[in-house]
Structure formats: structure tokens, C-alpha cells
Amino acid sequence: xxxxxxxxxxxxxxxxxxxxxxxxxxxxxxxxxxxxxxxxxxxxxxxxxxxxxxxxxxxxxxxxxxxxxxxxxxxxxxxxxxxxxxxxxxxxxxxxxxxxxxxxxxxxxxxxxxxxxxxxxxxxxxxxxxxxxxxxxxxxxxxxxxxxxxxxxxxxxxxxxxxxxxxxxxxxxxxxxxxxxxxxxxxxxxxxxxxxxxxxxxxxxxxxxxxxxxxxxxxxxxxxxxxxxxxxxxxxxxxxxxxxxxxxxxxxxxxxxxxxxxxxxxxxxxxxxxxxxxxxxxxxxxxxxxxxxxxxxxxxxxxx
Amino acid sequence: xxxxxxxxxxxxxxxxxxxxxxxxxxxxxxxxxxxxxxxxxxxxxxxxxxxxxxxxxxxxxxxxxxxxxxxxxxxxxxxxxxxxxxxxxxxxxxxxxxxxxxxxxxxxxxxxxxxxxxxxxxxxxxxxxxxxxxxxxxxxxxxxxxxxxxxxxxxxxxxxxxxxxxxxxxxxxxxxxxxxxxxxxxxxxxxxxxxxxxxxxxxxxxxxxxxxxxxxxxxxxxxxxxxxxxxxxxxxxxxxxxxxx
Numbered sequence: 333x334x335x336x337x338x339x340x341x342x343x344x345x346x347x348x349x350x351x352x353x354x355x356x357x358x359x360x361x362x363x364x365x366x367x368x369x370x371x372x373x374x375x376x377x378x379x380x381x382x383x384x385x386x387x388x389x390x391x392x393x394x395x396x397x398x399x400x401x402x403x404x405x406x407x408x409x410x411x412x413x414x415x416x417x418x419x420x421x422x423x424x425x426x427x428x429x430x431x432x433x434x435x436x437x438x439x440x441x442x443x444x445x446x447x448x449x450x451x452x453x454x455x456x457x458x459x460x461x462x463x464x465x466x467x468x469x470x471x472x473x474x475x476x477x478x479x480x481x482x483x484x485x486x487x488x489x490x491x492x493x494x495x496x497x498x499x500x501x502x503x504x505x506x507x508x509x510x511x512x513x514x515x516x517x518x519x520x521x522x523x524x525x526x527x528x529x530x531x532x533x534x535x536x537x538x539x540x541x542x543x544x545x546x547x548x549x550x551x552x553x554x555x556x557x558x559x560x561x562x563x564x565x566x567x568x569x570x571x572x573x574x575x576x577x578x579x580x581x582x583x584x585x586x587x588x589x590x591x592x593x594x595x596x597x598x599x600x601x602x603x604x605x606x607x608x609x610x611x612x613x614x615x616x617x618x619x620x621x622x623x624x625x626x627x628x629x630x631x632x633x634x635x636x
Numbered sequence: 637x638x639x640x641x642x643x644x645x646x647x648x649x650x651x652x653x654x655x656x657x658x659x660x661x662x663x664x665x666x667x668x669x670x671x672x673x674x675x676x677x678x679x680x681x682x683x684x685x686x687x688x689x690x691x692x693x694x695x696x697x698x699x700x701x702x703x704x705x706x707x708x709x710x711x712x713x714x715x716x717x718x719x720x721x722x723x724x725x726x727x728x729x730x731x732x733x734x735x736x737x738x739x740x741x742x743x744x745x746x747x748x749x750x751x752x753x754x755x756x757x758x759x760x761x762x763x764x765x766x767x768x769x770x771x772x773x774x775x776x777x778x779x780x781x782x783x784x785x786x787x788x789x790x791x792x793x794x795x796x797x798x799x800x801x802x803x804x805x806x807x808x809x810x811x812x813x814x815x816x817x818x819x820x821x822x823x824x825x826x827x828x829x830x831x832x833x834x835x836x837x838x839x840x841x842x843x844x845x846x847x848x849x850x851x852x853x854x855x856x857x858x859x860x861x862x863x864x865x866x867x868x869x870x871x872x873x874x875x876x877x878x879x880x881x
Contacts, residue, residue, distance in 0.1 A: 354853065361851040361869070364637065377854075385857075385864055390845040392855040394682045394706075401847060406854045406864065550681050602848035603681060605722070606639060 334619040335626040336612075338372065338594050340571045341494045341519050343428050343455045345372035345594055348584060348627060349612050352575050352598035353378050353432035353458065353498075354403065358417040359424045362601075366609045368425040372594060375430040376417070378460050381440045383409035393531045393540040398550025398577070399599055400529050402543035405434050405463055410444050418451055428455030432498070434463060435473075438486040446490040457493050458573075459483060462500030462525035463547075474500035474525070477512035484516035494519035496573060499564075501553075502528050506560045507567035514568040521564055522573040522596070524557045549599040553577040558590045565591025565632050579607070581614035585622060589634035637850055638665035642675075642696060642721040644713050650699070650777035654745060655711040656689075657698045661721060663691045668728025669753035670820075670841055670873050673698070674849035676720040680706050683722065685846050685868070687820070690752035696723070697752075699778065701745035725849050726872045729753050729839050734816040736762055741804045741829055743769040743821025747778060749841060753818055754785050763787065765814070767807035769825065773798035808832055827881050838876040842867050 336347035351362070353375040359368055368374065386406030393400040407413070410433075421429060431454035435441035441459060448454045461474035461483050473479045480497065487495050497513040499506055501524035510521050526547025531540040539545075557576025564572055574592025578584055579600040587595045600607040619627050642661030649655050666688060673696065674683040684706050690697040702708045713719075731738075731753060738757065742750040747768050757764045765788040770776040772795045782789050790807045791799030800806055804821070805828045808814055819829045820841035830840060844867040847855035851869030858867060860878040865871060 355848075357852050357854075385859065386854060389856070389858060391857075392682070392845040392847045392853075394680065396681075398681055399847065401853065401855055403854045403857075406857055599681075602853050603676070603683065604639075604720075605848065605850055605852070 334616040334624065335628070336615055336619070338628045340456060340496070340573065340594055343494060346427065347372040347612055347615065348588065348594040349608050349615070350375055350430065350573065350594055350596045351601055351608055352596035353460070355598045355601045358413065359421055362605060363424040365605050369427065370612055371425070371427065371608060373428050373430050373455070374425065375432050375458055375596060376413070376421070377407050378405050378432045378434040378463065379407050379410050379413050379444065380405055380434045380436070381410055381444055383407065383412065388542040390540065390542055391546070393546060395529070395531065395548060395550070395552060398548055398552035399602070400531060400541055400546030400548055401526070402541045402546035404543065410447050414447060414451060418453065422453060429453045430456045430458045430496070432458045432460055434460045438482055441483050442486040442490045445487045448493070449491060454493065456496055456520070457487065457491060458496045458498050458522050459487055460498045460525070462498055472500065474509065475503050477509050480509050481512040481516035484513045484518045488517040496520035496522045498522040498525055500525050501556060501560055501576070507563045510564040510568050514570050518570060520571040520573065521568065522575060523564060524553070524560050524576045527553055527556065549577065551577045551579050554579070554583060558587060561587060561590040561592050562634070565635065581611045581618040584611060584615065585618055585630055588627065588630040589632070591632045591635065593628070593631050637722055637724050638662065639720060639722050641718045644715050644717045644719070646715060647711055647713070651775050653702045654777050655700050655702070657700055657711065659696045659698065659719070660694055661696060661723070663693060663696055663723060665724025666691045667724060669731070669756055670729035670749045671724055671726045672872065674722040674725055674846070675710065677706050677709055682847065683849060684710060685725070685849050687749045687841070688752060689748040690755060699745060699748040722849060726868060727870065729818055729873055731757050731760060731762065733837070733839070734762070734818060737813065738762065738764050738816050738818055739808060739811055739814045740764050740766045740818045741808060741821070742767070742819070743804055743825040744771070744775070746821030746825070746841065749820050750818065751778060751782060754782065754787055758785060758787060765811055766790070767792065767804045769793070769804035769807070769821070770798065771795070803828065805829055805832060830876060830879060830881070835876065839873045840876065840879060841872050842874055843872065844868070
């Protein structure tokens with residue numbers, strides 16, 4: 333019997349499988365398909381202070397082994413999420429939830445996180461400083477170590493919940509950003525968000541996505557994510573949520589070997605809404621093949 | 637919504653770029669005309685959302701226009717090929733809302749869901765009038781199948797090579813007391829029909845590039861007077877009074 337439980341700091345998950353933010357809404361659509369309580373956790377849709385309509389259409393383009401999206405953080409706003417989604421989540425899922433929080437200023441990040449203090453089910457705050465599809469006056473908090481540290485400090489000052497900073501791969505040295513977050517008091521790191529990309533329609537000779545660029549996700553980005561998780565594991569002593577192109581139980585184990593304590597599944601859910609269920613069901617056999625009686629023992633095991 | 641394997645039974649070319657596909661599989665999740673299926677193709681990351689033309693127990697009829705490599709591979713698949721399919725997606729048309737004499741207006745590949753809709757309207761004792769628009773006679777398809785249903789049928793082509801010269805809006809103008817339409821076609825056509833002064837109501841089927849097809853990713857959200865709606869989950873049918881262009 334393989335022990336699938338893992339820890340993210342003080343938060344225990346029954347298994348390492350977490351649907352990634354932006355691919356799982358607030359759980360409603362998937363709850364029609366399977367019992368969400370099989371999941372280790374789930375990361376809800378990136379939530380900002382005000383409701384956001386998102387970007388113009390089209391927002392989606394296919395790529396080889398993946399997809400581009402430029403949804404643009406469409407969400408109902410933190411107030412509506414707390415009033416309408418949180419009570420519903422409490423019915424659908426009884427484990428610890430990861431609350432993904434977006435923002436356009438230090439103040440907004442802090443206020444959003446503070447509003448979640450009384451939301452008991454939000455066990456971890458995942459602070460998104462890496463959405464490639466919104467533009468906060470040209471500033472992307474996740475691409476500058478000092479800015480990443482400032483957001484980390486601003487959030488830590490208003491919450492007692494563990495804070496995981498979600499990092500962008502669109503940087504020269506992601507380990508440097510992770511270190512800055514760690515030094516500023518982050519409790520964990522989540523990586524990677526999507527890679528900035530573009531497709532151009534040969535018929536119209538214009539970008540396929542109305543926002544011009546979009547975030548690349550899917551199996552195409554998996555090796556990039558594994559490498560970056562490896563780099564961050566070497567750089568900081570914090571629990572890591574590995575994310576990026578994970579599509580199978582084998583990918584989950586590979587991401588953990590690189591250094592992840594838990595793993596988020598994103599685009600795979602969109603291709604196959606049962607992806608997380610199938611991965612969780614396959615994990616015990618894959619762990620047995622790897623000789624891992626406890627899946628948590630895989631974390632970082634590839635580092636010599 | 638249901639995920640299951642469908643088997644291609646039969647593919648028939650209707651025009652240069654349009655095909656009729658018959659698949660067998662579990663259609664129990666399909667509850668209304670105007671819903672769609674999302675088909676996973678080998679080697680393609682995203683599924684292909686295709687409107688349901690008609691369905692019966694164990695059988696699914698699709699009309700597919702080749703618009704890229706994925707749809708080309710789909711229509712060229714050999715009978716016996718199995719596809720993972722999410723079926724019964726979207727809200728579908730509500731045929732109880734169009735009165736006793738609704739008009740059905742379709743353009744190009746958009747005529748597909750109107751076939752299943754017309755059949756069910758006739759089964760329900762309604763008397764729909766159908767108006768179909770194509771670019772030209774050589775692009776037309778499924779006219780015989782619609783004619784076989786027995787409801788009044790009109791056709792228009794942009795070049796006048798078949799039926800009335802003009803658009804489906806010209807057909808609608810010829811129908812007395814046409815005040816409620818069920819519409820599917822390219823966006824300019826939807827917009828033109830939406831603007832017809834005699835329409836007091838109608839249901840319009842939209843298409844969009846989709847990520848998931850079941851409401852999770854917000855990839856296909858569009859603004860409406862009733863807030864943003866997901867074409868895949870809250871649609872693809874939107875109602876006249878909520879549509880903004």
C-alpha cells in the first residue's frame with residue numbers, strides 16, 4: 333500500500349495532485365463529473381479585488397503539444413468569491429483549498445489576502461505574481477526580485493496563512509526570484525506559470541489571439557517546468573508546488589523527483605476533464621514501480 | 637455531459653469542404669438540439685467542438701466543415717476509428733419558446749443544428765419554416781434532407797445560383813408573421829438576423845475558440861447584457877435580448 337500523502341509546510345494533503353488555478357474555476361464544473369474529495373487540494377481561479385471581464389476573443393489557440401491562453405484573469409472579484417463560491421466549495425470539497433490571489437498593486441494583493449483570513453477552507457494563499465495576460469502599468473511583479481519580495485512582505489504582513497508565491501518562467505533566473513521571495517518570508521514557491529507565446533493566423537496574417545500574446549501550457553512546457561523546479565529546489569529550502577505540462581502519474585513523480593512536494597495539473601484538465609482523477613488512480617502503481625512506499629520520499633530525490 | 641468513445645461509422649463528402657459523419661456511441665448525455673460534442677483527435681492537444689446535427693440512441697450525426705488540419709484529419713478518418721468524445725455540451729435550443737410557427741435560419745455549416753431542431757419541432761407538433769443560405773449552389777448541402785422533413789423550405793445564395801439571390805435575412809423578410817427565429821451561422825449573419833425589425837425574440841447559436849468546452853477555463857467568454865457568458869457552457873445558444881455585438 334503506497335502512502336500518497338504529502339506536506340506543504342504544515343498543510344497535509346492526502347495526495348500531491350492539485351488542479352491548477354485557471355483550469356478548475358471554483359470547482360463547480362468538475363464536481364458534476366467526479367467527487368472532488370479525491371483531490372489533494374485545488375487551486376481556485378485567480379481572484380482579484382474587483383470583478384474582471386477578461387480579454388477580448390479569441391483567447392485560445394492550439395499549439396504543438398499544448399495551447400496558448402489569454403483569458404486575462406476573468407473572475408467575479410474577491411467579495412463575490414467569498415460570498416458565493418466559498419460556501420459552495422465547502423459543499424463540494426472538504427480538504428484544504430489553495431486560494432489563488434491576483435493583484436495589480438501591493439495594496440491590492442495585501443487587501444485580497446487579508447479578506448481571506450476568515451475563510452477557513454483557504455489553507456494556503458497562492459499569490460500570482462506571474463500572469464502573462466494582464467498588464468499592470470507595464471509592471472510584472474514576478475519578473476523583478478525586489479518587486480517579488482515586496483509583494484511577499486506585503487502579503488505576509490496581513491495573513492497568518494502560509495503564503496506560496498507563484499512564479500513566472502518568463503525571467504532570466506527564476507531561482508533568483510525564488511530566493512528573493514524566500515528571504516522576504518514566503519512559506520513556499522509554486523512554479524511555473526505559463527510561458528509567453530504567440531501564434532499567427534496564416535489566413536489573416538494577424539496574431540491568433542486578440543491579446544496578441546498568450547501563455548503557453550501543456551506537455552510542451554513540461555521539461556522547462558521540471559528544469560525550473562530543479563533550479564528552485566537547489567536555491568531555496570521551501571516546499572515547492574511544481575506546475576507546468578503535467579499530464580500523467582509519471583509526470584507527477586518526475587516533477588517530485590525534481591524537487592516538488594506537490595504538483596499542479598493545468599491544461600491536462602481542459603483536454604480531459606477526468607485527468608486528475610485518472611492520475612490519482614494511476615499514482616499507486618507508478619510509485620510501486622519506482623519502489624516508493626511513500627510518494628513524499630520522491631521529493632528532490634533526483635538531486636545527487 | 638459525458639465522456640465516452642465514439643466510433644466513426646461513415647463519412648460522406650457533401651461539398652468541397654463539408655462532410656457528413658455518422659458515429660456510433662453513447663448519446664445519452666445529449667438532451668437538446670443545438671448542443672455540441674468535443675472530439676479528441678490523435679496528436680492534437682485541444683478537442684474540436686462540433687455542433688450536433690442530429691442524434692438517436694447510439695447514433696450521432698455531424699456535419700463538419702474543414703477549417704484546418706484537425707478537422708481535415710477528422711473527416712478523412714477511416715470508418716472504425718474511435719474518438720474520445722465529450723457529449724451533450726452546451727445549453728441547446730429551447731424549442732418551447734418559439735411559438736407554433738418559428739422560423740429557422742441557417743448559413744453555411746451553421747445549418748447543421750437546425751436539422752435536428754426542425755425534426756424535433758415537427759415531432760412536437762410545431763410547424764417551422766426553414767431558410768438556408770449558402771455562398772453559391774456548389775456550396776449548398778443538406779437541402780434534400782431538409783426537404784424530406786416536409787416543412788416549408790427556402791434557400792438563398794449570394795450569387796443567385798440557387799434559390800433567392802441574397803442572404804437568409806432576405807428569406808426572413810418574405811415570411812409573414814415571422815417574429816421568432818432560431819439562428820445559426822457566421823457572425824455577420826447572426827448580427828444581420830438579430831437586427832431584423834420584425835423579430836421580437838430569437839435564439840442565436842454562437843461559436844468560439846474553446847479551451848475546455850465545459851465551462852472551466854473561461855476561454856470562450858463573451859460579453860452579454862446579462863454579464864459575461866461562456867459560449868461552451870452558458871451557450872452556445874444566446875437569446876436575442878441578451879446579445880451585444
